[in-house]
Amino acid sequence: MDKNKKQRSWAEPYKIKMVEPVRISTFEERKKAIEAAGYNTFLLRSRDVYIDLLTDSGTSAMSDRQWAGMMMGDEAYAGSENFYHLERKVRRFYGYKYIVPTHQGRAAEHIISQIMIKKGDYIPGNMYFTTTKLHQELAGGTFVDVVIDEAHDPDNEHPFKANVDLDKLETLIIEKGADRIPYVSIATSVNMAGGQPISMENLKQVRELTQNYGIPIIHDMTRVAENAFFIKQREKGYGDKPVREIVSEICCLTDGATMSAKKDALVNIGGFLALNDKELFKKACNMVVIYEGLHTYGGLAGRDMEAMAIGITESVDEDHIKARVGQVEYLGKKLIDMGIPIVLPIGSHGVFLNASKILSHLSQDKLPAQTLAAELYLDAGIRAMERGVVSAGRNPETGEHNYPALELVRLTIPRRVYTQAHLDVVAESVEAVYENREAITGLEFTYEPEHLRFFQSRFQKIE
Ligand code: F0G
Numbered sequence: 001m002d003k004n005k006k007q008r009s010w011a012e013p014y015k016i017k018m019v020e021p022v023r024i025s026t027f028e029e030r031k032k033a034i035e036a037a038g039y040n041t042f043l044l045r046s047r048d049v050y051i052d053l054l055t056d057s058g059t060s061a062m063s064d065r066q067w068a069g070m071m072m073g074d075e076a077y078a079g080s081e082n083f084y085h086l087e088r089k090v091r092r093f094y095g096y097k098y099i100v101p102t103h104q105g106r107a108a109e110h111i112i113s114q115i116m117i118k119k120g121d122y123i124p125g126n127m128y129f130t131t132t133k134l135h136q137e138l139a140g141g142t143f144v145d146v147v148i149d150e151a152h153d154p155d156n157e158h159p160f161k162a163n164v165d166l167d168k169l170e171t172l173i174i175e176k177g178a179d180r181i182p183y184v185s186i187a188t189s190v191n192m193a194g195g196q197p198i199s200m201e202n203l204k205q206v207r208e209l210t211q212n213y214g215i216p217i218i219h220d221m222t223r224v225a226e227n228a229f230f231i232k233q234r235e236k237g238y239g240d241k242p243v244r245e246i247v248s249e250i251c252c253l254t255d256g257a258t259m260s261a262k263k264d265a266l267v268n269i270g271g272f273l274a275l276n277d278k279e280l281f282k283k284a285c286n287m288v289v290i291y292e293g294l295h296t297y298g299g300l301a302g303r304d305m306e307a308m309a310i311g312i313t314e315s316v317d318e319d320h321i322k323a324r325v326g327q328v329e330y331l332g333k334k335l336i337d338m339g340i341p342i343v344l345p346i347g348s349h350g351v352f353l354n355a356s357k358i359l360s361h362l363s364q365d366k367l368p369a370q371t372l373a374a375e376l377y378l379d380a381g382i383r384a385m386e387r388g389v390v391s392a393g394r395n396p397e398t399g400e401h402n403y404p405a406l407e408l409v410r411l412t413i414p415r416r417v418y419t420q421a422h423l424d425v426v427a428e429s430v431e432a433v434y435e436n437r438e439a440i441t442g443l444e445f446t447y448e449p450e451h452l453r454f455f456q457s458r459f460q461k462i463e
Pocket residue numbers: 054055056057104105106107129131132187191220222259260261262271
C-alpha cells in the first residue's frame with residue numbers, strides 16, 4: 001500500500017480541563033429508576049444515568065473561551081453589549097439582517113408561526129419536527145411533508161435524504177394556492193429522518209420554485225453546520241470549500257431562520273429568530289416582548305448571548321465539525337459491524353437504531369422504540385430517546401395515533417462531552433440488548449398529555 005495513502009487516526013481537537021464525575025449504577029437500581037420513570041427516559045433523573053445520549057440539545061461542553069465570555073456578561077435590561085456581539089455574528093456567519101434572541105428554538109418557532117400563519121394555511125416542509133409542527137398547528141396551519149420518499153426508508157443510502165420532492169411541493173402549491181402557503185419550512189440536517197442533509201442543489205431548486213410563486217423559505221438552522229459538513233463531503237464542487245462558506249451559502253438561499261443554539265452553536269441555553277424582512281422583524285419584536293422579554297435579550301442573560309456569539313464561530317471551525325460528525329460516524333460504524341440495524345447513512349448528530357427491525361416481533365402499537373430505549377437504560381444506564389409513534393403524536397382531527405414509517409431510537413451524541421471509550425461501552429450495550437431481543441415485550445400508555453406527549457407520557461410493560 002502507498003505509505004502516504006494509509007488511513008491515519010484522528011483525535012478530538014481539544015483536551016479536557018475539567019471533569020464531571022458520573023455514577024455507574026447497578027441493574028437493581030436501574031430497574032427501580034425506570035419503573036419510577038414510567039418507562040420514559042425523559043422522566044429519569046440524570047443522577048441515575050451513566051452515559052446520557054438523550055439529546056445533543058444544550059448538553060455540549062462549552063470551551064474555555066465561551067466560559068471566559070460568560071464573565072463578560074453585560075446584564076443590562078436593554079441594549080446589552082452581548083446582544084450586539086451576537087447580532088454581528090449572525091450577520092457575519094449566516095447573513096441574516098435582523099435577529100430577535102429567544103430562550104430556545106421553539107420560542108422562535110412560536111413567534112414565526114404566529115406572525116406568518118393564518119388559520120387554514122398549509123406549511124410544506126422537509127419532514128416534520130415535533131415542536132415546529134405543533135407551533136404551526138397552534139397558529140391554525142397544517143404541516144405537509146414534502147420530503148423525498150427515500151427519507152422515510154431507513155435502509156436507503158441516498159446521500160441527501162432531506163431533499164425536497166419538488167413535484168410534491170409544486171403539486172401542493174397548485175392545489176392549495178400560493179396565497180395559502182405563508183412559507184416553506186426547510187430544515188438543514190433533518191432530525192426526524194436521522195440527522196440527514198439537504199443538498200445545495202436541491203435547496204437552490206426549492207428557492208427557484210418558491211420564488212416563482214412568491215413564497216418565502218424559513219430555515220430551521222438548528223444543525224446547519226453539520227449539514228454543511230455533509231455537503232462538503234458529498235456534493236460535487238464543495239470539497240474544498242470551507243464549512244463556514246457553505247453555511248453562509250445555505251442561509252443566503254432562505255428568507256429567515258429559527259435557531260436552537262443549544263445544538264450547533266454549543267451553548268446550554270439560547271436561540272434566536274433571524275429575518276431579512278423589516279416589517280416581519282417589527283412584528284417579531286412586538287411578539288417577543290410579550291412572551292420572552294425585550295428584543296435585545298429575549299429571555300436570555302447577557303452572558304448566555306455572549307457564549308452563543310462565541311459558539312457560533314466555533315461551530316464552523318473545520319477541525320471541530322470534522323471531529324463532531326466523526327464521533328457519530330465512529331459509533332455508527334461500530335454498530336454496523338455488529339450487525340445492528342441502524343438508519344443509513346449515519347447521521348450528523350446521532351445514530352438512529354431501527355427499532356422496527358430490532359424488535360420486529362412487536363407491532364407499532366406496542367411502542368417498539370419506546371421499549372428499546374427503556375431496555376438500553378436497563379442494560380447499562382445509557383439514556384436514549386424514542387423517535388417513533390410516541391413522538392409522532394395523534395392526528396388532531398381523528399384522535400388516532402400517527403404511525404410514522406420510522407420507528408427509531410436515537411443515540412444522540414452531545415458535542416465535546418464523551419470519549420471514544422464511552423462510545424465503545426454504548427456499542428457493547430446495544431449489542432447485548434440486541435442479542436436478547438426476543439425476550440423483550442412491549443409497552444402501553446398509562447398517562448398521555450395532550451401536546452408533545454413523548455416528553456411526559458408514562459407507560460407500563462405488557463406482560
Ligand atoms: N428544530 C430542531 C430540528 C430541533 O432538533 C429542535 C430541538 C428544535 C427545533 C427546538 O429547539 O429545543 O431549543 O426549543 N431538538 C431537541 C432534540 C429537543 O433533542 O432533538 P429547542
